Amino acid sequence: MALPFLIGLHQRSMVEDRNLQNWVAAKDIYLLSIKDVGQDMGLEIEVELQNKILALYQRLAAENNGFFMDAMDVYVLEVQGADYPLNGLLADGCSTHITVSPNYFRFNPIVTSEGVPVEQELIYADNVLNLLVPESWSSIHDALDERFLDYFMFYRFEIYNRIYSAAPNDPWNPSRQEELEINMIPVRTGQSYFTFSPDIRRDAGNRIPDPVVVVDTGNLHPTSTFTRASRCLYFQYSDGQDMDITDYLAEIVGMDGFVFASSVWEGVAARVLRLKRDYIASVSLTMSIVLGYLASSFSLFANYFARNQYLITVKTLWGFRGFRRYRSASVMLFMPTLLALPLFGLIMATRLSRLFPPLSIQTLLLAGAILAGIDILYFVFMEKLLRKKSMHSILKGESS
Structure with a gap:
C-alpha cells in the first residue's frame, strides 16, 4: 500500500511544483478571509456585516484592484467526479459557470470574438x-438567456423578498418595474481563466478553458458579495505600504479581528514545500517497509531451506482441513503481491480513500508490476544464495 501511495504523492508533488510557475505573477496578490461568526446571529447583524463587507469590497476594488474569481461550482463538480461541460446550464442541480468581477481582466485579459x-x-x-x-x-x-434571467431575478429580487425584506436596516430594495436584460458577449474560443486557487483544476495548471462567465458589476444583492468575499476576494497589497495589511482591512471595516488576508503566493509555495517534505517522509517509510519485507522474506526462505519443505494448511468453508507439502519455495513468490493489491483496492473503494492521493489504474498496475519484480528478483537471489550455502555446508561436512 505504501508504494502506490508514494507514487501518487510523487505525481501530485510534480503537478504542484509545475503549477508553481503560474503563480509568480501573483506575488503581491492576497486572499481575503472572514472570521466565522456562526449561524445564530440575528438578521439585523447579518445585514450589518454584509454592508461592511460590501463597503470593503468597493474600497479594495477602487484602490487595490480587488476582484472576485469564483469557481467554486467547478470545484464541487471536480470533487464529485462529474465531468460536465461548463456551458452555464445546470447539471444535476449544480451550476456550470464561473463568476468574476471587472478588475479580474487586469490580471487575466479576455477578448471578444472580434x-x-x-x-x-x-x-x-x-x-x-x-x-x-x-x-x-x-x-x-x-x-442561456432563459437560465440567467432566472439567475438574475433570484439574486436581484427574490433573495431580498424571501429573506432580507424583514430586516429594517437592509437598504437594498430595487424597483421591480425595471426589465432585466442579459448582455451576452461572445468571446473567442480557446481562452482560459486562472483560478487563483491551487485546489481547482490542478492537472490543468489551475486554469479553466472556455467556461461561461458571469461578470458581477455590483447589481446583485449584497449577500452575494458577502458570500464571495468569504472565499474568493483577491486584491493587491504591497509590503512597502505604510500599514500592516490586517490593520488596513480592520480600518476599512471598522472592526478588529473580523477580516484577515493571506498571500496566495506564500500559501502555494508552502503547499509545495509541504508536499516535498511529505514525499521525503513517504520515501523513508516505504524504504523501512521494503527492508522489513525483505527481512521477513529472508526468514521464510531460510526456514524453507532448513526444513526442505513448506507446509501450508487450507481450511475450507465447511471446517475440513487440507494439508499440502510444496517441494519448491516458489509458492511464496507472489503471496505479498496478491495480498497487497486487493487490500489496497478495497481501501481505495471505501471512505479510507481520502487518506490517499488520487491514483489511476495505470498507477496501481505499475505498483503491482514493481512489487512482482521485487518478489521475483529477491526470490531468485535468495534461492541461489541459500542453495550455495547449503552445498557449501554439505561439502564441508563430507570433507570433515
Missing part, C-alpha cells in the same frame, strides 16, 4: 447582467 477587450463591452447598469459566452456555445444562446 478581438476587443471584454472590459469595453461590459454594460454597467442595474438591470443588466453581463455574460461571457465562448463562440463554441453559440447554439445554446436562447437556453
Whole structure:
C-alpha cells in the first residue's frame, strides 16, 4: 500500500511544483478571509456585516484592484467526479459557470470574438447582467438567456423578498418595474481563466478553458458579495505600504479581528514545500517497509531451506482441513503481491480513500508490476544464495 501511495504523492508533488510557475505573477496578490461568526446571529447583524463587507469590497476594488474569481461550482463538480461541460446550464442541480468581477481582466485579459477587450463591452447598469459566452456555445444562446434571467431575478429580487425584506436596516430594495436584460458577449474560443486557487483544476495548471462567465458589476444583492468575499476576494497589497495589511482591512471595516488576508503566493509555495517534505517522509517509510519485507522474506526462505519443505494448511468453508507439502519455495513468490493489491483496492473503494492521493489504474498496475519484480528478483537471489550455502555446508561436512 505504501508504494502506490508514494507514487501518487510523487505525481501530485510534480503537478504542484509545475503549477508553481503560474503563480509568480501573483506575488503581491492576497486572499481575503472572514472570521466565522456562526449561524445564530440575528438578521439585523447579518445585514450589518454584509454592508461592511460590501463597503470593503468597493474600497479594495477602487484602490487595490480587488476582484472576485469564483469557481467554486467547478470545484464541487471536480470533487464529485462529474465531468460536465461548463456551458452555464445546470447539471444535476449544480451550476456550470464561473463568476468574476471587472478588475479580474487586469490580471487575466479576455477578448471578444472580434478581438476587443471584454472590459469595453461590459454594460454597467442595474438591470443588466453581463455574460461571457465562448463562440463554441453559440447554439445554446436562447437556453442561456432563459437560465440567467432566472439567475438574475433570484439574486436581484427574490433573495431580498424571501429573506432580507424583514430586516429594517437592509437598504437594498430595487424597483421591480425595471426589465432585466442579459448582455451576452461572445468571446473567442480557446481562452482560459486562472483560478487563483491551487485546489481547482490542478492537472490543468489551475486554469479553466472556455467556461461561461458571469461578470458581477455590483447589481446583485449584497449577500452575494458577502458570500464571495468569504472565499474568493483577491486584491493587491504591497509590503512597502505604510500599514500592516490586517490593520488596513480592520480600518476599512471598522472592526478588529473580523477580516484577515493571506498571500496566495506564500500559501502555494508552502503547499509545495509541504508536499516535498511529505514525499521525503513517504520515501523513508516505504524504504523501512521494503527492508522489513525483505527481512521477513529472508526468514521464510531460510526456514524453507532448513526444513526442505513448506507446509501450508487450507481450511475450507465447511471446517475440513487440507494439508499440502510444496517441494519448491516458489509458492511464496507472489503471496505479498496478491495480498497487497486487493487490500489496497478495497481501501481505495471505501471512505479510507481520502487518506490517499488520487491514483489511476495505470498507477496501481505499475505498483503491482514493481512489487512482482521485487518478489521475483529477491526470490531468485535468495534461492541461489541459500542453495550455495547449503552445498557449501554439505561439502564441508563430507570433507570433515
